[in-house]
Amino acid sequence: MIMVLNNAFDKNSLELLGKARELANKVGYRVVLFLITGKEENFERAGGYGADEVVAAVHPQLKRFSLDPFLRISERVVRRYNPSIIISPATTFGRTLLPALAAKLKTGLTADCTGLDIDDEGNLLQTRPAIGGNVMATIKTPNHRPQMATVRPKTFPIPKYDDSKKAKVIMEEVKDEDLEDRCFLLDFKEKEMEANIQEADVIVSVGKGLRRKENVEIARKLARLVRGAVGATRAVVDAKWLSQDHQVGLSGKVVKPKVYIAAGISGAVQHIAGMQTSEFVIAINKDKYAPIFKVADLGLVADATSTLEEIARRLESLREAGN
Amino acid sequence: MTKEDLFVSSTLGEITEGGIPVNIIVLVKQVPDTENVKLDPETGIMIREGIDVVMNPFDSHGLELALRIKESRGGKVTVISMGPPNTEEVLREALALGADEAILLTDRIFAGSDTWATSFVLSEAIKRLSLDFDLIVCGEKAADGETGQVGPEVGALLNLPVITYVSNVIDVSDGEMVLERSVEDGVERWKVKLPALISVIRSVAEPRLPTLAGKKKALKMEIKVLNGKDLGFDPKEVGLPGSPTRVVSVFNTKVSRECVLYEGKELEEGLKKIIEILKPFVEGDGR
Numbered sequence: 230m231i232m233v234l235n236n237a238f239d240k241n242s243l244e245l246l247g248k249a250r251e252l253a254n255k256v257g258y259r260v261v262l263f264l265i266t267g268k269e270e271n272f273e274r275a276g277g278y279g280a281d282e283v284v285a286a287v288h289p290q291l292k293r294f295s296l297d298p299f300l301r302i303s304e305r306v307v308r309r310y311n312p313s314i315i316i317s318p319a320t321t322f323g324r325t326l327l328p329a330l331a332a333k334l335k336t337g338l339t340a341d342c343t344g345l346d347i348d349d350e351g352n353l354l355q356t357r358p359a360i361g362g363n364v365m366a367t368i369k370t371p372n373h374r375p376q377m378a379t380v381r382p383k384t385f386p387i388p389k390y391d392d393s394k395k396a397k398v399i400m401e402e403v404k405d406e407d408l409e410d411r412c413f414l415l416d417f418k419e420k421e422m423e424a425n426i427q428e429a430d431v432i433v434s435v436g437k438g439l440r441r442k443e444n445v446e447i448a449r450k451l452a453r454l455v456r457g458a459v460g461a462t463r464a465v466v467d468a469k470w471l472s473q474d475h476q477v478g479l480s481g482k483v484v485k486p487k488v489y490i491a492a493g494i495s496g497a498v499q500h501i502a503g504m505q506t507s508e509f510v511i512a513i514n515k516d517k518y519a520p521i522f523k524v525a526d527l528g529l530v531a532d533a534t535s536t537l538e539e540i541a542r543r544l545e546s547l548r549e550a551g552n
Numbered sequence: 553m554t555k556e557d558l559f560v561s562s563t564l565g566e567i568t569e570g571g572i573p574v575n576i577i578v579l580v581k582q583v584p585d586t587e588n589v590k591l592d593p594e595t596g597i598m599i600r601e602g603i604d605v606v607m608n609p610f611d612s613h614g615l616e617l618a619l620r621i622k623e624s625r626g627g628k629v630t631v632i633s634m635g636p637p638n639t640e641e642v643l644r645e646a647l648a649l650g651a652d653e654a655i656l657l658t659d660r661i662f663a664g665s666d667t668w669a670t671s672f673v674l675s676e677a678i679k680r681l682s683l684d685f686d687l688i689v690c691g692e693k694a695a696d697g698e699t700g701q702v703g704p705e706v707g708a709l710l711n712l713p714v715i716t717y718v719s720n721v722i723d724v725s726d727g728e729m730v731l732e733r734s735v736e737d738g739v740e741r742w743k744v745k746l747p748a749l750i751s752v753i754r755s756v757a758e759p760r761l762p763t764l765a766g767k768k769k770a771l772k773m774e775i776k777v778l779n780g781k782d783l784g785f786d787p788k789e790v791g792l793p794g795s796p797t798r799v800v801s802v803f804n805t806k807v808s809r810e811c812v813l814y815e816g817k818e819l820e821e822g823l824k825k826i827i828e829i830l831k832p833f834v835e836g837d838g839r
Contacts, residue, residue: 293740296704296714321735325716328701329708332671337796340667340699359802366802373796411713411748415730416741427736431833455833473719473755474734479695480609480754488829510809511826522811527829529822530815536823543827548834 232312232375233280234263234303234326236294238270240387241318243278245380247388249316250279252347258313262396263306265299267292276396278388284310286401290408293417294322297410300329306401307334312375314353316345319379331377337370338377341483343384343506353378382427383485423449424474426458430487433537434460434477434504435470438493438514442470444534448492451541454548460484462500478503493533496521513537572726573627574746576618577683578651579674579690579706580611580633582642607642609754610691616757618689619650621724628652630683634662634673640775647770648762655681659779664792667697671705673783673790678710680783687729688749692717700751707749715744718752 231253233245242262249260262280264272264287272283286302303326307315315330317323319341331338344356344365353376356367370376426432433452435445445459452459461475477484479499489507494500496512496519504510505524512525513533522528529536584603607615618629631646633639634657643654657677665673678685688707693700700716707714719734722741733740734753744750762770780790788794814822 294735296707300708321717321733324700325704325714328667328671328704329714331668331701332705332708335668335796337666337668338701339797340701354800358805364802365805367800368797369800370796371798411745412715413743414740415743417738418741419738420736425736431830454835455830456835457833473753479698488833509829511829512811517813517815522813524809525811526809527822527825528811528813529819529826530813531819539823540826540830543823544830544834547827547831551834 230259230261230310230312231314231316232261232263232307232310234265234315234317234323236264236291236299236322236326237266238262238264238272238275241320241382242275243387244382244385245316245318246275246279248345248380248385249314250388252314252345252353253279255347256349256351258351261310261312263303263310265291265302272398273395274390276394277390277392280396283396283398284401285398286403286407288403288408291403293414294326295410295412295414296325296329297412298408299326300333301409302401302403302407303330304333307375313351314347315375315377317379319381323379327377327379334375334377336373336375336377337368338379339368339370340379342378342380345378345380352376381483381485420474422456423452423459424472426460426475426477426484426486427482429456429458429484431455431457431490432460432477432484432486432488432504432507433457433490433492434462434494435465435492435533436462436494436500437464437468438495438533439465439470440493440534442468445470447534447537447541451490451537451544454541454544455488457486457488460489460504462494462497490537491521491525492537494521495519496524571625574621574625574686574724575627575684576621576629577678577685577688578611578615578618578629578631578646579688579702580615580631580642580646581608581691581694582606582633582635582639583608583694583696605638605642607645608691608694608696610693610695610752612691612759613754613756614689614691614752615646615649615651616759617721617752618687619760620757621687621721622650625724627686630655630685632674632677633657634665634670634677636663637777640777643775644770644773645762647773647775648766649760650766654773654775656775656777657779657783658777659781659785661780661785661787661791664795665790666795666797667699667701667705668796669790669792669794671702671709672794673785674702675706675709676785677778677783678706686746687724688712688747690749690751692751692753703749703751710749713744713748714750715742715748716751718750719755721756 339355346354461471510525630653690703720732722730
């Protein structure tokens with residue numbers, strides 16, 4: 230059995246279900262979506278994305294991830310179902326719960342995979358980028374079960390929905406003692422869209438080539454226009470032009486938007502490691518020889534600030550013309 | 553306080569002074585100095601030769617947090633690392649910055665440990681040495697392996713409450729701490745019972761620089777070096793033999809793109825292309 234474990238019936242679950250189905254078909258396994266989540270939904274629909282079965286532990290208190298209850302419930306269910314493979318998204322959820330779960334189950338876990346395959350013996354072949362992203366390593370867990378991996382979001386496509394298939398849904402009872410927790414959530418403040426660089430389809434990323442903190446506003450404006458997020462280099466974050474949530478690169482986040490705009494970014498190795506798998510890269514830099522152009526699809530040798538301004542101006546007038 | 557402030561400001565100065573001292577263990581790793589790496593122009597692989605080893609930058613922020621808590625509350629900061637003998641340099645640096653004790657777990661039998669085996673050695677060492685602690689701090693991930701798994705694994709093996717991606721510590725008071733955690737959709741504020749394990753992101757505290765006096769003092773301090781036998785480890789349960797995962801192959805993937813470069817008179821053409829690419833993402837509702 231391949232188990233997809235997540236805390237929401239979201240895009241990440243669907244991406245993993247598609248891949249899990251493909252792997253399961255090769256070796257004749259079942260696919261189970263195991264959700265620990267805050268609200269009940271039409272989980273049957275998971276069948277249309279590749280799940281044979283859904284196991285759902287639902288309680289309002291499980292809306293936001295906390296290790297104590299999630300570990301307790303997941304360990305219990307995993308021991309009962311005894312899956313051969315468990316995969317989760319490499320989100321703050323997956324990257325916290327899965328290591329703790331792997332520790333409890335005394336098994337291997339591979340972080341942040343960007344490729345999965347299965348061999349004839351049912352060994353999961355887990356491929357992940359090693360330092361800097363230019364070297365890939367394939368890892369397996371030969372003698373321990375379950376085999377566990379977190380998978381970088383947006384690695385696999387969301388499968389086409391087949392409305393003829395419905396998953397069998399099994400509700401996992403959540404008891405009061407399951408919710409006991411040594412951590413208490415006091416407050417939650419939602420992040421502005423422009424800071425959510427991992428979800429955005431378009432990222433307008435800025436480097437010191439923008440020259441002044443005030444010029445970041447232009448990137449913000451452009452990001453709003455294209456419903457995207459604002460990214461930043463480490464230098465920009467260190468100069469406090471933007472908070473660390475915006476940082477793309479080795480010491481920040483790895484992103485994979487549809488369009489990545491690198492404005493005034495020269496392209497340090499550490500930055501490139503965080504954005505090189507973007508679908509389309511636009512680089513704007515005054516220096517024709519800046520390394521960023523080597524990982525770009527389209528480059529403008531121009532001043533970053535005024536170019537961003539010009540792009541924003543043209544998109545604005547397009548939008549107005551469209552109304 | 554604006555949302556922005558939540559991320560960049562550290563209210564560490566407000567940690568209640570006095571009270572019961574807080575003993576903190578900081579888990580550190582030595583890594584190649586990835587801030588200064590160069591790429592081989594032929595293969596696109598990082599050139600590792602001749603690169604210094606440094607304290608994992610994420611751990612430096614964790615150590616800084618621990619030192620600031622100690623300075624306001626009292627207590628002891630112990631740094632622990634599992635690694636080759638030259639990890640001593642990194643531990644010496646931690647002592648120079650203000651750590652009180654340093655423990656190095658080093659042995660050939662630890663070589664090749666994956667995250668499970670590493671977490672096993674670290675958690676068992678903490679248990680077997682009966683180290684007294686209220687808090688374990690580690691960096692979000694290591695700059696080389698980038699798994700971020702050892703923190704939560706150690707936490708689970710020691711049966712501690714765990715909070716990852718800590719961006720800001722608001723207060724540490726007797727038996728509990730209040731902190732903020734940065735997740736995909738926002739910032740959560742949590743109260744955690746101690747003892748606990750936290751993993752921190754860089755914004756938690758900006759590391760200080762070592763002073764000459766600190767460096768001198770650190771030279772005289774002892775680093776406790778322990779091997780597998782000292783801690784009673786069976787070679788089969790640690791290192792490569794104790795690791796559930798195996799690397800089966802390593803290969804290069806150089807992302808190569810053909811960049812269409814526009815300059816001078818062609819800039820207008822390039823701009824038009826960009827507008828075409830971005831147009832589908834523009835909202836039509838004039839918001």
